[in-house]
Amino acid sequence: MAVSTFTATGNKATTAAKLDKSIFGLSVNNHDLLKQAYVAYLANGRRNLAKTKTRGEVIGSNIKPWRQKGTGRARFGSRYNPIWRGGGITFGPTGEENYSHKLNVKAKRQATRQALSIANQDNKICVVEKFDPKDGKTSSVVKLLAKITATGNVLIVVEDKTDNIRRSTSNLSSVIVVQAKYVNVYDVINADMVVITQKALDVMNTWLGETEPAKIEGAK
Secondary structure (H helix, E strand, C coil), X not given: XXXXXXXXXXXXXXXXXXXXXXXXXXXXXXXXXXXXXXXXXXXXXXXXXXXXXXXXXXXXXXXXXXXXXXXCCCXXXXXXXXXXXXXXXXXXXXXXXXXXXXXXXXXXXXXXHHHHHHHHHCCXXXXXXXXXXXXXXXXXXXXXXXXXXXXXXXXXXXXXCCHHXXXXXCCCCCEEEEEHHHCCHHHHHHCCEEEEEHHHHHHHHHHHCCCCCCCCCCCC
16 A cells, blocks of 8 residues: 655655555444544543542531530531531542553554554555654754645654654644554544654554564553
């Protein structure tokens, strides 16, 4: 499967890169796995910050609001009971809730293949022979993306995130740079354009191809 290929300067390459059909050419009829992987990514990145106090955790005086008998009112032992304003919260979040979702490695990889296949069907994937702005300037990246008509939210997949790549893309809010071994469903689905370097494509072919992937350090 040939795909649009560009040089490091943004010109059309003489030889078009080829995409592996087992990764970029799947027929996706059931999107349930994609949804599971997408939701799992969001859930696993969720920070558990919500915390409420029970009646025993509210700080203040423990004196009874009024005496037990003789007032004609209902008896209360604490002004911090849950049905009073300023009291504790019943069944509120404790800060120890676990929102993570589990998805096995094979399912994650298959979902990633499906997401890449959908992106390829929509003509959202292109390959650049090399992406390494030596000057580390944002303007270099902007010019390159404009030349290859990569607009909107752009996902750039590289073999390794160098200091120059980080420096040149950190101020671009619509550009996300990810290493090939960390490509995920969330980033691919949300991208309007996926730009892959040639070396990153080789890494993706290794751990997402039909054959059993080789041991890549940090691959998921």
